Amino acid sequence: MSRLRVALTAxxxxxxxxxxxxxxxxxxxPFVVPRAPHLSEADWASYALTTxxxxxxxxxxxxxxxxxxxxxxxxxxxRFGADGPGQPLPYPGLVAFYTVAALSPPPRxxxxxxxMFTVIFPSVATNTGEPRELLFSLFVFGAAYVMGRLTDTxxxxxxxxxxxxxxxxxxxxxxAEQAAARERARIAREMxxxxxxxxxxxxxxxxxxxxxxxxAPERAEAAFEAIAEAGRDAMTQLxxxxxxxxxxxxxxxxxxxxxxxxxxPADLAALLExxxxxxxxxxxxxxxxxxxxxxxxxxxxxxxVQEALTNTVRHAGATTAVxxxxxxxxxxxxxxxxxxxxAPPAGTGGGNGLTxxxxxxxxxxxxxxxxxxxxxxxxxxxxxxPVAGPSAGVAG
Numbered sequence: 001m002s003r004l005r006v007a008l009t010a011x012x013x014x015x016x017x018x019x020x021x022x023x024x025x026x027x028x029x030p031f032v033v034p035r036a037p038h039l040s041e042a043d044w045a046s047y048a049l050t051t052x053x054x055x056x057x058x059x060x061x062x063x064x065x066x067x068x069x070x071x072x073x074x075x076x077x078x079r080f081g082a083d084g085p086g087q088p089l090p091y092p093g094l095v096a097f098y099t100v101a102a103l104s105p106p107p108r109x110x111x112x113x114x115x116m117f118t119v120i121f122p123s124v125a126t127n128t129g130e131p132r133e134l135l136f137s138l139f140v141f142g143a144a145y146v147m148g149r150l151t152d153t154x155x156x157x158x159x160x161x162x163x164x165x166x167x168x169x170x171x172x173x174x175x176a177e178q179a180a181a182r183e184r185a186r187i188a189r190e191m192x193x194x195x196x197x198x199x200x201x202x203x204x205x206x207x208x209x210x211x212x213x214x215x216a217p218e219r220a221e222a223a224f225e226a227i228a229e230a231g232r233d234a235m236t237q238l239x240x241x242x243x244x245x246x247x248x249x250x251x252x253x254x255x256x257x258x259x260x261x262x263x264x265p266a267d268l269a270a271l272l273e274x275x276x277x278x279x280x281x282x283x284x285x286x287x288x289x290x291x292x293x294x295x296x297x298x299x300x301x302x303x304x305v306q307e308a309l310t311n312t313v314r315h316a317g318a319t320t321a322v323x324x325x326x327x328x329x330x331x332x333x334x335x336x337x338x339x340x341x342x343a344p345p346a347g348t349g350g351g352n353g354l355t356x357x358x359x360x361x362x363x364x365x366x367x368x369x370x371x372x373x374x375x376x377x378x379x380x381x382x383x384x385x386p387v388a389g390p391s392a393g394v395a396g
Contacts, residue, residue, distance in 0.1 A: 012061060020057040023091045027054060030085035046082040053078060053092045060099040065108050068096040072119060079126065086127075090137075094144045101148025102155075116141055189356045191238065193303050197310040198234035201278055202227045230274060264298030265325065268305055272323065275309045281320045282309065288327035297385050300360045301325070301332055304368075307357055308336035308381045317341050318378065331366070331386035338379050342372040354381075361385060 027050050031042045053074035056067040071092045093116075100112045120141065124134045206227060263271075272282045293301065305323055312321050318340030326333045354370055361368040366385045373380045 013058070016058045016060060019095060020054060023057060023095060024051065024054045026089075026091050027051075027087055030087060035085060042085050046078070046085075049074065049078040049082050050087075057092060057095055060096060061103060064096070064100040064104050065112050068093075068100050068112055068116075071096045072116075079123070089140065094140060097141055098144040098148040098151075101145045102151045103148075113145060185359075189360065190303070192356060193307050193310070194234050194238060196314075197306050198230045200310045200314045201230040201274060229277075233270075233274070262295060262299040263302040264295070265293065265301050266298075267302060268323070268325075271302070271306060271309070275313065275321075278313055280309075280313055280318060283320070283322045285322065285324040286327070287324065290327050293332060293385075294387060297332065297364055297387055300364060300385060301334055303360060304334050304357055304381075304383045304385075305336060311354075312336075312338045312340060312379070315340075331384065334381075334383045334385070336381045337373055339373075340378055342377060342379050357381070357383065 028047075031047050031050070035042065053071050056070040056074075060067045075090065075093060097112070097116055100109055104112065117138070120134070120137045124130075124137055127133060268284065272284055275282050309321060309323070312318050318338035321336060321338040324335040324337075326335070354368070357370075358368040361383050364385050364387075366383065368381070368383045370379070370381045372378070
């Protein structure tokens, strides 16, 4: 049924042709059924005039008012110029009037309606002149006009709904694209943090390796183990991220890559231990009632500390760093300080790492501030991560 509707909508001339043939069949019936004995026989001339009134209907969509006028003219010619059988209903006129009501603009539609209802009175008067016929004619043509208006309203409503659906589809597509862009940016930040941290630790340990081999072989062995551990940790986290990407890709499945929970505050001890392997003394402090954090906030807290210590190892030339996590009912505040060279000179920029930290904090409605430490020494990073309240998630 839907295929038929689509086919007819795509080729409306088929509908018009079918309507014309149906009307022609209806007006033919009085010519083929037996007539009363006192009536004259129906002739071909009368039938030709009847057909003349039907002939304009295939063009009713292109010129509704012109078709209506042509039908009325053919009907008048039949009434006054032929002695053919009468019709139960004025089928061609009803179809043409319905089309005018459905398709014509208001001025033409109202003018055609005024003309039609004006013609009804003399038409009835020249036929039976009975009030019953007048009321019936007014009723059927009024019904045709109302049906035409209802058809126009339904089509306008359907078009509005289709336009609204298309607008919603476009909005959903844009939203999906924006969500995909945000997800790509998030994964890029995650990969930046993981790789930057791992490579920094590996470079520091590798640079110290040759000296340790000559002076303290046991320290060289520890350095190589730290390099391997940093690499293994990076590979594990990267496999998890790639697993998420594969699940969303065509042909991907849940078993394409191992999945592991995102790191959180509970994993900071292992992170700090790896950083200490570079020679940086890291102090871990906790204040306030420690409570569970939402998973996303916990992961952000871990990445903030990871990125801060990575920057310290790579750029600060520090010997000591202090990581302080302060919990309260409103969330978590992270402060990382070091005794290194301090903030870069004004105008040199803070690097992509600090930009990523600000973006991470802003994603949770938080803030990130960075600058020179007290007395102009060292560097301080302070990140506030608000939460609606303690909730189940990654334990802190």
